[in-house]
Amino acid sequence: MSDACGCSDEKPGTGETEETEEAVGFWQVREVRAAAVSGALLLAAWIASLAGAPQWLTLPLEIAALLVAAWTFVPSTLRRLLKGKIGVGTLMTIAAAGAVALGQYEEAAMLAFLYAISEGLEEYSLAKTRRGLRALLDLVPAEATVIHNGEEVTVDPAALVLGDRMVVRPGERLATDGRILTGRTSVDTSALTGESVPVEVGPGSEVWAGSINGTGPLEVEVTSTAENNSLARIVHIVEAEQSRKGPGQRLADSIASKLVPGILIAAALIIGFGFIVGEPLLWFERALVVLVAASPCALAISVPVTVVASVGAASRMGVLIKGGGALETLGKIRTIALDKTGTLTRNKPAVIDVATTGTSTKEQVLSLAAGLEARSEHPLARAILAAAVDRAPVTDVDAVPGAGLTGLFEGRTVRLGRPGWIDAEPLADEVRRMQQAGATAVLIEDDGQVIGAIAVRDELRPEAREVIARLTASGYTTAMLTGDNTITANALGKEAGITEVHADLRPEDKADIIRTLQGRAPTAMVGDGVNDAPALATADTGIAMGAMGTDVAIETADIALMGEDLNHLPQVLGHARRTRSIMLQNVGLSLLLITVLIPLALVGALGLAAVVLIHELAEIVVIANGVRAGRISRRTVLKTAQPVPALEPAS
Numbered sequence: 001m002s003d004a005c006g007c008s009d010e011k012p013g014t015g016e017t018e019e020t021e022e023a024v025g026f027w028q029v030r031e032v033r034a035a036a037v038s039g040a041l042l043l044a045a046w047i048a049s050l051a052g053a054p055q056w057l058t059l060p061l062e063i064a065a066l067l068v069a070a071w072t073f074v075p076s077t078l079r080r081l082l083k084g085k086i087g088v089g090t091l092m093t094i095a096a097a098g099a100v101a102l103g104q105y106e107e108a109a110m111l112a113f114l115y116a117i118s119e120g121l122e123e124y125s126l127a128k129t130r131r132g133l134r135a136l137l138d139l140v141p142a143e144a145t146v147i148h149n150g151e152e153v154t155v156d157p158a159a160l161v162l163g164d165r166m167v168v169r170p171g172e173r174l175a176t177d178g179r180i181l182t183g184r185t186s187v188d189t190s191a192l193t194g195e196s197v198p199v200e201v202g203p204g205s206e207v208w209a210g211s212i213n214g215t216g217p218l219e220v221e222v223t224s225t226a227e228n229n230s231l232a233r234i235v236h237i238v239e240a241e242q243s244r245k246g247p248g249q250r251l252a253d254s255i256a257s258k259l260v261p262g263i264l265i266a267a268a269l270i271i272g273f274g275f276i277v278g279e280p281l282l283w284f285e286r287a288l289v290v291l292v293a294a295s296p297c298a299l300a301i302s303v304p305v306t307v308v309a310s311v312g313a314a315s316r317m318g319v320l321i322k323g324g325g326a327l328e329t330l331g332k333i334r335t336i337a338l339d340k341t342g343t344l345t346r347n348k349p350a351v352i353d354v355a356t357t358g359t360s361t362k363e364q365v366l367s368l369a370a371g372l373e374a375r376s377e378h379p380l381a382r383a384i385l386a387a388a389v390d391r392a393p394v395t396d397v398d399a400v401p402g403a404g405l406t407g408l409f410e411g412r413t414v415r416l417g418r419p420g421w422i423d424a425e426p427l428a429d430e431v432r433r434m435q436q437a438g439a440t441a442v443l444i445e446d447d448g449q450v451i452g453a454i455a456v457r458d459e460l461r462p463e464a465r466e467v468i469a470r471l472t473a474s475g476y477t478t479a480m481l482t483g484d485n486t487i488t489a490n491a492l493g494k495e496a497g498i499t500e501v502h503a504d505l506r507p508e509d510k511a512d513i514i515r516t517l518q519g520r521a522p523t524a525m526v527g528d529g530v531n532d533a534p535a536l537a538t539a540d541t542g543i544a545m546g547a548m549g550t551d552v553a554i555e556t557a558d559i560a561l562m563g564e565d566l567n568h569l570p571q572v573l574g575h576a577r578r579t580r581s582i583m584l585q586n587v588g589l590s591l592l593l594i595t596v597l598i599p600l601a602l603v604g605a606l607g608l609a610a611v612v613l614i615h616e617l618a619e620i621v622v623i624a625n626g627v628r629a630g631r632i633s634r635r636t637v638l639k640t641a642q643p644v645p646a647l648e649p650a651s
Contacts, residue, residue, distance in 0.1 A: 031072045031120030038113045041065035045106070062105040069112035070096060072119055086260055088297040094267075098288040099608060102281070107608045111292065114616035139210030139231060144175035147219070157226045164222040168213045176209045176229040178220035185216030189563070235315075259594075263294040270602070286604060293597035293611045298619040302586030305623055309630030310579040318562045319572045326558035329541050330573065331580030332522045336471055337514060337535070339527035340482035340489065341379070343545045343566070344496055345458040347528075349379050351387035352439055353455035355430040365452030367392045369444050372405045372416045380440065383456045404442070412447040418485075419443060427453045435487035438495060460496055463566050468497040470570045479517060481510045481525075481535065510535035526569060543569070579629045586622045593618045 274283025404417020
């Protein structure tokens with residue numbers, strides 16, 4: 001919350017923790033309770049006045065209403081003044097005191113009552129959106145079952161330590177992150193990643209806190225403590241980054257912080273003018289009305305309420321947004337650059353073809369390739385190893401960066417690598433055919449002679465073409481950035497519907513392409529957060545794909561899509577654009593309100609009570625409009641298997 005607003009003063013000595021504040025309901029907000037009591041007293045005074053009751057009966061009710069409502073903001077205002085800080089609370093305190101000095105107790109009580117209501121609604125709306133985010137932590141079960149000394153023991157999840165063997169039965173939630181030791185099942189991660197389709201897992205698979213086990217019992221090795229698991233990290237990062245301000249919020253804060261002292265000076269000049277013209281009481285009253293009319297609290301809270309609501313909503317659909325700055329920038333994006341491997345494709349390459357020369361067989365080619373790739377962790381290596389029936393005993397294997405592998409087999413030098421490093425003849429036509437089919441071709445050479453070529457293809461995600469079509473229909477320009485060869489890249493780009501393809505790129509080359517794209521329009525880079533780190537950092541907005549459990553991806557990118565479903569990309573772009581629109585609406589309404597009310601107050605067209613009512617109602621409208629940014633239909637988000645209409649065209 002902005003200091004200029006003065007609506008979220010520190011409350012020293014209350015003993016309230018953040019968690020306590022986030023746990024409260026509407027009627028537990030102290031400002032709301034005080035406003036309700038104050039309103040009841042004002043209503044009683046009004047009814048008594050209509051019934052013709054004497055002033056000695058109505059006046060105490062009005063004073064009591066004033067004191068109860070003023071208690072919600074006057075003490076904190078005085079504490080801020082002692083620290084040399086002024087805010088909207090200062091304006092309201094002066095206005096209320098001035099109304100009392102003029103004997104307008106009813107107007108003073110009404111001002112305090114309405115201000116307390118707006119303060120209460122503001123506090124409740126912010127607490128509600130924070131609670132919505134922290135509700136993710138409730139996905140962790142109240143207890144976990146672990147194996148200690150051969151027996152199953154029930155423990156508190158907070159007591160889990162690294163290396164514990166956790167038993168997870170069908171239908172149970174995982175208490176923390178872990179690695180499956182035994183068992184196969186499908187896990188529901190929709191609450192974490194926003195993906196409705198369960199994920200098949202087995203021994204060696206990583207599983208996350210809050211996931212729901214499907215049909216098979218599991219034994220899981222604990223890899224993260226309760227306070228540091230994936231859920232806790234998501235909540236911590238979002239809460240820490242929510243305060244990162246974007247241009248809109250900085251502008252609103254700047255205007256509000258300069259407006260408050262300016263209003264005080266203007267009020268003093270108005271009072272001075274009253275003494276000059278000989279009507280000090282009249283112009284003193286008008287000065288008080290101007291104080292309230294020019295109050296910038298609606299302006300100061302217009303962006304923060306929207307940001308907190310929007311970021312919290314995005315986290316619930318499996319998208320991590322690092323604060324208002326990232327959110328605002330995402331709403332301005334017009335060009336989307338996407339990495340190929342792991343972003344547009346499944347990152348699960350498979351061997352689709354093997355070509356041979358002479359007397360070599362496909363089995364021999366795959367066996368020799370598997371022998372060279374035996375200790376490699378490269379995705380292409382995993383595909384070759386999965387396709388080979390056996391592995392040749394290759395020794396002295398050495399990697400040649402950017403080219404391939406060399407080794408010794410039965411005393412002969414053998415090589416595996418890309419065309420160009422190994423002469424493709426006599427398989428040049430086969431290699432070209434493989435590449436035109438969108439596959440990556442690797443050649444195998446034995447004792448200086450090419451014996452075969454292996455085509456490995458990483459299939460496009462099933463939703464990739466539809467997502468690109470949605471982005472294009474929405475006015476976005478898309479581009480593919482990849483380190484793969486040009487022929488393969490163009491084939492996959494054409495299949496996905498992307499016409500601008502940049503291939504044969506190193507990580508630093510991708511960053512250079514991003515700078516070129518930025519010269520045309522604000523650009524976002526979508527990648528895996530590891531190999532694409534330079535491009536993610538260079539782009540106006542870096543978006544990490546499939547970041548669940550990946551610290552590097554979360555730390556590098558401004559926005560992280562926790563799941564593997566590319567449909568989340570147009571969803572979050574539409575969400576950011578809508579949020580930015582709400583921000584602009586709130587800022588515009590707040591400035592318009594101040595612009596209209598100040599001259600009306602100055603000429604005496606509106607009294608104190610009328611200005612207070614209009615101003616506080618407008619503030620409530622701003623809060624309610626900001627909270628709209630947090631309303632996302634989960635049913636709509638999870639319908640990724642059905643055709644989804646394009647976003648509104650970008651302007």
